[in-house]
Amino acid sequence: MTEHHHHHDHSGPIAIGANAARVVVGLLTVIGAVVLLGAVLLWPSNQHIDIPLPMQNAGGGAVQTEAGTVVMQDVGPCGSASNGKVFVEKPDVPRNSPYTCQRSLVDIESGPHKGNKTLFELPPGPGQPDLHAGDKIRVVRQADPSGTPMYSFEDYSRGMPLLLIVAVFVVVVVVVARWRGLRALIGLIFAFAVLVMFLLPALLDGKPAIPVALVAGALILYAVLYLAHGVNLRTSSALLGTLTSMLVAAGLSWVAIKMTHLTGLSEEQNTNVATYIEHVSITGLLLAGFIIGSLGVLNDVTITQASAAFELAAIDESATRREVFTAAMRVGRDHIASTVYTLVLAYAGGALPLLMLFSVAGRSIRDVLTGDAVAIEIARSSVGGIALALSVPLTTAIAVVLAKPFGRRDHTDPPRRPRHARN
Template sequence: MESHGHGHGHSNSPAPVGPVAARIVVGLLVAIGIAVIAGAVALWPGEQSVEIPLPFQTSGGGTVNTEAGTVISQDIGACGSASAGRVFTGNPTPPVGAGYDCQRSIVTIESGPNAGTRTLLEIVPGPGQPDIRTGESVRLVRQTDPSGTTQYSFNDFSRGLPLSIIVGVFAVVVCIVARWRGFRALIGLIIAFGVLVIFLLPALLDGAPAIPAALVAGSIILYAVLYLAHGVNLRTSSALLGTLTSMALAAVLSYVAIRMTHLTGLSEEQNTDVQAYIQNVSITGLLLAGFIIGSLGVLNDVTITQASSAFEIAAADATATRRSIFTSAMRVGRDHIASTVYTLVLAYAGGALPLLLLFSVAGRSIQDVLTGDAVAIEIVRSAVGGIALSLSVPLTTAIAALLARPGGVAESGTPAAPKPPARKSGRHSR
């Protein structure tokens, strides 16, 4: 029998693609993946023996150990008790003499070798000092003085439980709304954090060049996050190729911008600490790595949206040409650029609000404020991210339009006529 069934099931699957375009994109992604693996092997940090920076040492030069505690009572009274910071079981020793007043908090120690005992915290009220209340959970620094006596001091508030609740609610909401795709996205976040902690930070600490290390780490994150959250298909592959290209562009732009503006990063206290205590790490390199990694989230958001738009347009209109798919998806992309640029700039401005507040009362001119190192870093970061974001839209849309449209669709918008079947000699059974 001669049957010519041409039914194509497209249930939740993108339109077929031309084999040449698909092979080119997949080949590029495989080649980039191999290069990323080779880069990770070459830049993988070795065994490190880094001295603990002075601000993070105990008085004996060791690692700071913290224990859990709960404030059971508090009052305002004279400082100078011999029980301050010491371990006791009953009530603290009264202060000797009439000294200045301070906030006195009796804390039950709940972990470590002295669990079940108490200590006394004496804190002079003032700006920057913690406001501890009865019933609050705190973290205490435990260290031993030269005489061998254990001493406790306030370290920070205990945030383990509230943070766990907030993160748990976030994960539940994402999984309920996005279902398995949301769950896979959360797994991708864990992988991304692991890449930063296990590879990027140790590599920078080991003296690896910032741009290659950040590009390798960013590429690993993108491969894992995109394919986990959106599946292994050509739609995701087009977004991945666009994001990887845009990330490389962001790296070049970041390097040029930092060199042109002579940004140092030393206006930020943590960068100053790094320069003072970890001399083998380049502050400029840290800035570059931060620019590159910081651009991934917004680039990923835009590129996956553009790829999905192009594939949906192609699936909805079988007669649409690649040109019309590109044009239609770009209309979506322009709106996305406008909204995301606002998001990008306002996010950085929100993070710099305390700094801007200080500058506003310092009486400095607006030019000095904007061109100062601290604000200029955020301006350059926003500009570089905005340029990479804007260029990623047409790039990803073009790749997606190429993959989303079958090669047999004519540029007039109508399917190309199929070739007639070759005539066979002999009889045909019908």
């Protein structure tokens, strides 16, 4: 007499029905083709856009910056004729002046005046930089109406510190997550390239914001998910759930902005865009920001739900689809709770300076919360939270169907009592 022995390997994604696989692969292939077609149709033209006035130099061109180092710093009378000008050794002695300034002697370390010096006289006050000898800075190079080269303080030089921080980030991610971490970083670079090369130029070109944001978001999701998590049905279920949730977020964003009449003009950057790049819709920028901003948190939740559903189905192949869905949803509810906190607190953290200004303005809490600036953050958090909550059951259902497709019986194992084969 012999007994039937069953061995299951759960080291990778479990096998699923061929029909379910074909449906998912077919859907994602069709969506991918539509996304690529949309990218072709919405690809920005090469039209020239004038540099906005605040960003021009005296000649109407782009502002040029050079590297510099503060070699001396003191406080003394203002009014030196060398202020902002190029000289070789020492600045001119200032005239007798009742006003005092912070005076910074700066070595110019790049550009046509490399090796020379300039002087900055900065009156004390809020918003003025507090320079010290040894500070690495960026200086603006331009010319006055007579053609004399002039320099002014632009910002601190942060290239090397930022490079070190990014290098540590890359090393830690690769050491801990290894090849998957490296692939995730490659996906991050791709996402940045999509934003810089497609999304922003297309919006500048006057293309409709929602289709542009959806195409850009889909391109990012295809690359990031498959690079970081591999090409398999577990990742495909998360991708399908994320794409669907992104559509939901786009619709909710449009409704929220229309209902609340958000303008975005409470933010200085948006006002500058509206003033100097008139053909760009501020509402469109808000919409695109809502949609792209929701991708990160949606991706996090959907990949977790897909993994949970596949692992639960693999651990107990005798479990029904309802049991797997219910168990995965318990994980999802905990994830929703923690991620909603993350979402709201992240937006609140970014709005802290604004909230502080309102807190000392003596305005009522109702006026503060319904003002354009704070209302944008509330609407963005709410849209992200709704899309996040809906993505959990949606992705879980897709993953359960893939892990235990309808073409297969819920109980794949034979009856638990061993059946003896006839001799």
